[in-house]
Amino acid sequence: MDRELNIIRVHLYQMKKAFTVAKILNCCGKDMSNKYGLHHWDNPMIKSCVIVFLCLLKNQIYLVLDAGTSVATFQIKVLDDVLFFEKLAVAPNVSGKGYGSYCMKLIEKRAIKLGLKKVRMEVYDQSEHAIDFYKHKGYSQVGETGTLKYTDLVMEKAVGV
Template sequence: MTLSLNAVRRAAPAEASRVSQLLQACGKDIQNRLGLNNWAVPYPLELVQAQAEAGFVWVLEEEGQFLGTFTLDFTLPDEYQPDWFTEPHAPAAYLHRLAVAPDIQGRGLGAYALREVERVAREAGAHWLRFDAYSRNAGIQTFYRKQGFARLREFQMILPSLGHPDTFTLYEKKL
Protein backbone atom coordinates (compact mmCIF):
# COMPACT_ATOMS: atom_id res chain seq x y z
CA MET A 1 0.00 0.00 0.00
CA THR A 2 1.27 3.46 -0.81
CA LEU A 3 -0.01 6.59 0.84
CA SER A 4 0.78 10.18 0.02
CA LEU A 5 3.94 11.58 1.57
CA ASN A 6 2.02 13.68 4.06
CA ALA A 7 -0.02 10.67 5.20
CA VAL A 8 2.47 9.80 7.95
CA ARG A 9 2.74 12.52 10.54
CA ARG A 10 3.03 13.19 14.24
CA ALA A 11 -0.27 13.05 16.07
CA ALA A 12 -1.34 16.27 17.73
CA PRO A 13 -2.10 15.98 21.46
CA ALA A 14 -5.73 16.84 20.68
CA GLU A 15 -5.88 13.68 18.54
CA ALA A 16 -4.96 11.34 21.40
CA SER A 17 -8.54 10.15 21.81
CA ARG A 18 -8.72 9.19 18.11
CA VAL A 19 -5.46 7.26 18.45
CA SER A 20 -6.78 5.60 21.61
CA GLN A 21 -9.97 4.57 19.79
CA LEU A 22 -7.91 2.97 17.03
CA LEU A 23 -5.83 1.06 19.61
CA GLN A 24 -9.00 -0.10 21.36
CA ALA A 25 -10.48 -1.32 18.07
CA CYS A 26 -7.29 -3.29 17.40
CA GLY A 27 -7.35 -4.75 20.91
CA LYS A 28 -10.93 -5.94 20.47
CA ASP A 29 -10.07 -7.39 17.07
CA ILE A 30 -7.10 -9.32 18.47
CA GLN A 31 -9.27 -10.66 21.26
CA ASN A 32 -12.16 -11.62 18.95
CA ARG A 33 -10.10 -13.15 16.14
CA LEU A 34 -7.24 -14.73 18.06
CA GLY A 35 -8.49 -15.03 21.62
CA LEU A 36 -5.48 -13.06 22.87
CA ASN A 37 -5.90 -10.51 25.64
CA ASN A 38 -2.61 -8.62 25.54
CA TRP A 39 -4.30 -5.47 24.14
CA ALA A 40 -7.70 -6.10 25.77
CA VAL A 41 -7.31 -3.37 28.39
CA PRO A 42 -7.07 -0.03 26.60
CA TYR A 43 -3.90 1.95 26.92
CA PRO A 44 -4.68 4.88 29.22
CA LEU A 45 -5.71 7.97 27.29
CA GLU A 46 -3.38 9.98 29.55
CA LEU A 47 -0.42 7.89 28.36
CA VAL A 48 -1.32 8.37 24.69
CA GLN A 49 -1.82 12.10 25.27
CA ALA A 50 1.48 12.53 27.13
CA GLN A 51 3.35 10.64 24.42
CA ALA A 52 1.64 12.72 21.71
CA GLU A 53 2.67 15.89 23.55
CA ALA A 54 6.25 14.58 23.58
CA GLY A 55 6.08 14.01 19.80
CA PHE A 56 6.31 10.21 20.01
CA VAL A 57 2.92 9.25 18.53
CA TRP A 58 2.50 9.04 14.78
CA VAL A 59 -0.53 8.40 12.60
CA LEU A 60 -1.05 7.09 9.10
CA GLU A 61 -3.91 9.11 7.72
CA GLU A 62 -5.83 9.25 4.49
CA GLU A 63 -8.65 11.71 3.83
CA GLY A 64 -8.94 12.46 7.54
CA GLN A 65 -9.24 8.80 8.57
CA PHE A 66 -6.64 7.26 10.87
CA LEU A 67 -5.56 4.02 9.20
CA GLY A 68 -2.76 3.21 11.59
CA THR A 69 -0.55 4.46 14.36
CA PHE A 70 2.77 3.83 16.04
CA THR A 71 4.68 5.24 18.97
CA LEU A 72 8.42 5.70 18.68
CA ASP A 73 10.73 6.89 21.40
CA PHE A 74 14.43 6.70 22.13
CA THR A 75 14.58 5.55 25.74
CA LEU A 76 15.33 1.97 26.76
CA PRO A 77 12.13 0.58 28.31
CA ASP A 78 12.39 -0.48 31.94
CA GLU A 79 11.46 -4.04 30.99
CA TYR A 80 14.57 -4.44 28.81
CA GLN A 81 18.16 -5.12 29.82
CA PRO A 82 20.86 -3.38 27.75
CA ASP A 83 22.89 -6.59 27.36
CA TRP A 84 20.01 -8.22 25.50
CA PHE A 85 20.95 -6.28 22.35
CA THR A 86 23.60 -6.70 19.68
CA GLU A 87 25.05 -3.23 20.26
CA PRO A 88 23.64 -2.22 23.66
CA HIS A 89 24.98 1.34 23.66
CA ALA A 90 24.33 2.25 20.02
CA PRO A 91 21.62 4.87 19.40
CA ALA A 92 18.30 3.04 19.16
CA ALA A 93 14.61 3.74 18.67
CA TYR A 94 11.96 1.75 20.52
CA LEU A 95 8.70 0.97 18.79
CA HIS A 96 5.46 0.68 20.74
CA ARG A 97 1.85 0.10 19.71
CA LEU A 98 2.11 -0.38 15.96
CA ALA A 99 -1.52 -0.76 14.93
CA VAL A 100 -3.49 -0.88 11.69
CA ALA A 101 -7.27 -0.43 11.62
CA PRO A 102 -8.82 -3.92 11.69
CA ASP A 103 -10.98 -3.38 8.60
CA ILE A 104 -7.96 -2.73 6.37
CA GLN A 105 -5.45 -5.22 7.75
CA GLY A 106 -3.87 -7.64 5.30
CA ARG A 107 -3.37 -5.03 2.55
CA GLY A 108 0.27 -4.17 3.22
CA LEU A 109 -0.26 -1.17 5.48
CA GLY A 110 1.61 -2.81 8.38
CA ALA A 111 4.71 -3.32 6.23
CA TYR A 112 4.38 0.24 4.92
CA ALA A 113 4.09 1.51 8.50
CA LEU A 114 7.24 -0.37 9.53
CA ARG A 115 9.17 1.18 6.64
CA GLU A 116 8.00 4.59 7.86
CA VAL A 117 9.01 3.72 11.43
CA GLU A 118 12.46 2.83 10.14
CA ARG A 119 12.67 6.08 8.17
CA VAL A 120 11.65 8.21 11.15
CA ALA A 121 14.11 6.35 13.41
CA ARG A 122 16.99 6.78 10.94
CA GLU A 123 16.22 10.49 10.49
CA ALA A 124 16.38 10.86 14.28
CA GLY A 125 19.86 9.29 14.34
CA ALA A 126 18.99 5.78 15.54
CA HIS A 127 21.15 2.90 14.35
CA TRP A 128 18.77 0.22 15.61
CA LEU A 129 15.02 -0.29 15.83
CA ARG A 130 13.88 -2.44 18.76
CA PHE A 131 10.57 -3.67 20.20
CA ASP A 132 8.77 -6.62 21.72
CA ALA A 133 5.78 -8.62 20.56
CA TYR A 134 3.45 -10.97 22.39
CA SER A 135 4.95 -14.44 21.94
CA ARG A 136 1.56 -16.18 21.76
CA ASN A 137 0.65 -14.23 18.61
CA ALA A 138 2.20 -16.49 15.97
CA GLY A 139 0.98 -14.31 13.09
CA ILE A 140 2.70 -11.18 14.35
CA GLN A 141 5.88 -13.16 15.03
CA THR A 142 5.93 -14.32 11.39
CA PHE A 143 5.14 -10.80 10.14
CA TYR A 144 8.09 -9.22 11.96
CA ARG A 145 10.54 -11.88 10.79
CA LYS A 146 9.35 -11.35 7.18
CA GLN A 147 10.07 -7.64 7.62
CA GLY A 148 13.71 -8.44 8.39
CA PHE A 149 13.70 -8.19 12.18
CA ALA A 150 15.94 -10.51 14.16
CA ARG A 151 14.44 -12.37 17.08
CA LEU A 152 16.72 -11.86 20.06
CA ARG A 153 15.12 -13.57 23.02
CA GLU A 154 11.97 -14.18 24.99
CA PHE A 155 11.37 -12.55 28.36
CA GLN A 156 8.64 -12.30 30.96
CA MET A 157 6.58 -9.16 31.46
CA ILE A 158 3.34 -8.34 33.25
CA LEU A 159 0.69 -6.35 31.37
CA PRO A 160 -2.40 -4.98 33.16
CA SER A 161 -4.58 -6.78 30.63
CA LEU A 162 -3.03 -10.13 31.52
CA GLY A 163 -2.62 -9.69 35.27
CA HIS A 164 0.20 -12.21 35.38
CA PRO A 165 3.62 -12.62 33.78
CA ASP A 166 3.60 -13.79 30.19
CA THR A 167 6.18 -14.25 27.46
CA PHE A 168 7.18 -11.60 24.96
CA THR A 169 9.70 -11.81 22.13
CA LEU A 170 12.28 -9.10 21.67
CA TYR A 171 13.25 -7.98 18.16
CA GLU A 172 15.76 -5.62 16.62
CA LYS A 173 16.90 -4.51 13.20
CA LYS A 174 19.97 -2.55 12.16
CA LEU A 175 18.98 0.58 10.29
Protein backbone atom coordinates in the same frame (compact mmCIF):
# COMPACT_ATOMS: atom_id res chain seq x y z
CA MET B 1 1.46 1.00 -0.66
CA ASP B 2 2.19 3.08 -3.73
CA ARG B 3 0.86 6.41 -2.49
CA GLU B 4 1.91 8.84 0.19
CA LEU B 5 -0.24 8.95 3.29
CA ASN B 6 -0.66 11.82 5.71
CA ILE B 7 1.35 11.25 8.91
CA ILE B 8 0.48 13.42 11.90
CA ARG B 9 2.39 13.63 15.15
CA VAL B 10 -0.05 13.69 18.06
CA HIS B 11 0.72 16.09 20.90
CA LEU B 12 -0.54 16.10 24.47
CA TYR B 13 -2.87 19.03 23.86
CA GLN B 14 -4.58 17.33 20.88
CA MET B 15 -7.27 15.44 22.77
CA LYS B 16 -9.34 14.48 19.72
CA LYS B 17 -6.35 12.99 17.88
CA ALA B 18 -5.21 11.18 21.04
CA PHE B 19 -8.72 9.75 21.38
CA THR B 20 -8.51 8.55 17.75
CA VAL B 21 -5.25 6.74 18.56
CA ALA B 22 -6.90 5.15 21.60
CA LYS B 23 -9.85 4.08 19.46
CA ILE B 24 -7.58 2.33 16.93
CA LEU B 25 -5.71 0.55 19.75
CA ASN B 26 -8.98 -0.43 21.41
CA CYS B 27 -10.47 -1.79 18.16
CA CYS B 28 -7.27 -3.76 17.52
CA GLY B 29 -7.48 -5.20 21.03
CA LYS B 30 -11.04 -6.38 20.45
CA ASP B 31 -10.09 -7.75 17.03
CA MET B 32 -7.11 -9.74 18.39
CA SER B 33 -9.32 -11.10 21.15
CA ASN B 34 -11.99 -12.24 18.69
CA LYS B 35 -9.66 -13.59 15.96
CA TYR B 36 -6.80 -15.07 17.96
CA GLY B 37 -7.96 -15.32 21.57
CA LEU B 38 -5.30 -12.78 22.60
CA HIS B 39 -6.33 -10.42 25.37
CA HIS B 40 -3.19 -8.34 26.01
CA TRP B 41 -4.69 -5.26 24.28
CA ASP B 42 -8.35 -6.06 25.03
CA ASN B 43 -9.07 -3.18 27.40
CA PRO B 44 -12.06 -0.99 28.20
CA MET B 45 -11.97 2.20 26.12
CA ILE B 46 -11.19 4.33 29.17
CA LYS B 47 -8.05 2.27 29.84
CA SER B 48 -6.98 2.63 26.19
CA CYS B 49 -7.35 6.41 26.57
CA VAL B 50 -5.31 6.48 29.78
CA ILE B 51 -2.58 4.37 28.14
CA VAL B 52 -2.36 6.77 25.19
CA PHE B 53 -2.21 9.85 27.41
CA LEU B 54 0.54 8.27 29.53
CA CYS B 55 2.44 7.28 26.39
CA LEU B 56 2.23 10.87 25.14
CA LEU B 57 4.48 11.80 28.07
CA LYS B 58 7.29 9.48 26.94
CA ASN B 59 6.84 8.67 23.25
CA GLN B 60 6.29 10.38 19.94
CA ILE B 61 2.88 9.14 18.80
CA TYR B 62 1.88 9.21 15.14
CA LEU B 63 -1.46 8.86 13.43
CA VAL B 64 -1.59 7.68 9.81
CA LEU B 65 -4.40 8.97 7.61
CA ASP B 66 -5.46 7.87 4.15
CA ALA B 67 -7.73 10.36 2.37
CA GLY B 68 -8.58 11.90 5.74
CA THR B 69 -9.47 8.60 7.42
CA SER B 70 -7.37 7.41 10.37
CA VAL B 71 -6.00 3.97 9.47
CA ALA B 72 -3.00 3.29 11.72
CA THR B 73 -0.88 4.48 14.61
CA PHE B 74 2.58 3.84 16.04
CA GLN B 75 4.86 5.22 18.73
CA ILE B 76 8.62 5.77 18.74
CA LYS B 77 11.36 6.88 21.10
CA VAL B 78 15.14 6.82 21.08
CA LEU B 79 16.68 4.57 23.73
CA ASP B 80 20.47 4.82 23.81
CA ASP B 81 21.51 4.18 20.19
CA VAL B 82 18.32 2.39 19.10
CA LEU B 83 14.96 3.57 17.78
CA PHE B 84 12.34 1.73 19.81
CA PHE B 85 8.79 1.48 18.51
CA GLU B 86 5.63 0.20 20.12
CA LYS B 87 1.88 0.05 19.75
CA LEU B 88 1.92 -0.31 15.98
CA ALA B 89 -1.75 -0.81 15.16
CA VAL B 90 -3.79 -0.82 11.97
CA ALA B 91 -7.55 -0.31 12.14
CA PRO B 92 -9.10 -3.79 11.73
CA ASN B 93 -11.38 -2.68 8.88
CA VAL B 94 -8.30 -1.91 6.71
CA SER B 95 -5.95 -4.62 8.00
CA GLY B 96 -3.98 -6.47 5.34
CA LYS B 97 -3.88 -3.54 2.91
CA GLY B 98 -0.23 -2.55 3.45
CA TYR B 99 -0.60 0.09 6.16
CA GLY B 100 1.46 -1.87 8.69
CA SER B 101 4.26 -2.32 6.15
CA TYR B 102 4.06 1.39 5.32
CA CYS B 103 4.46 2.25 9.01
CA MET B 104 7.44 -0.09 9.32
CA LYS B 105 9.17 1.66 6.40
CA LEU B 106 8.52 5.05 8.03
CA ILE B 107 9.93 3.87 11.35
CA GLU B 108 13.07 2.46 9.71
CA LYS B 109 13.59 5.62 7.62
CA ARG B 110 13.26 7.71 10.78
CA ALA B 111 15.96 5.62 12.49
CA ILE B 112 18.31 6.13 9.56
CA LYS B 113 17.58 9.88 9.48
CA LEU B 114 18.46 10.05 13.19
CA GLY B 115 21.75 8.23 12.51
CA LEU B 116 20.67 5.12 14.42
CA LYS B 117 21.74 1.66 13.33
CA LYS B 118 18.98 -0.46 14.91
CA VAL B 119 15.23 -0.54 15.32
CA ARG B 120 13.84 -2.54 18.24
CA MET B 121 10.45 -3.47 19.64
CA GLU B 122 8.70 -5.92 21.91
CA VAL B 123 5.91 -8.25 20.82
CA TYR B 124 3.69 -10.53 22.90
CA ASP B 125 5.14 -14.05 22.67
CA GLN B 126 1.71 -15.57 21.90
CA SER B 127 1.00 -13.16 19.04
CA GLU B 128 2.13 -15.47 16.24
CA HIS B 129 0.65 -13.34 13.45
CA ALA B 130 2.59 -10.27 14.65
CA ILE B 131 5.81 -12.24 15.19
CA ASP B 132 5.55 -13.63 11.64
CA PHE B 133 4.92 -10.12 10.28
CA TYR B 134 8.06 -8.74 11.96
CA LYS B 135 10.19 -11.73 10.91
CA HIS B 136 9.04 -11.20 7.33
CA LYS B 137 10.24 -7.58 7.65
CA GLY B 138 13.72 -8.74 8.68
CA TYR B 139 13.44 -8.57 12.48
CA SER B 140 14.96 -11.27 14.65
CA GLN B 141 14.58 -12.12 18.31
CA VAL B 142 17.36 -10.76 20.52
CA GLY B 143 15.83 -11.40 23.93
CA GLU B 144 12.78 -11.64 26.13
CA THR B 145 11.22 -9.35 28.69
CA GLY B 146 8.35 -9.76 31.07
CA THR B 147 5.42 -7.72 32.24
CA LEU B 148 3.13 -8.48 35.17
CA LYS B 149 0.99 -10.79 33.02
CA TYR B 150 2.84 -11.50 29.79
CA THR B 151 6.16 -12.39 28.21
CA ASP B 152 7.31 -10.28 25.27
CA LEU B 153 9.92 -11.13 22.69
CA VAL B 154 12.45 -8.38 22.03
CA MET B 155 13.00 -8.15 18.27
CA GLU B 156 15.49 -6.02 16.39
CA LYS B 157 16.63 -5.12 12.89
CA ALA B 158 19.79 -3.42 11.69
CA VAL B 159 19.06 -0.45 9.42
CA GLY B 160 21.16 1.91 7.35
CA VAL B 161 24.12 -0.44 7.12
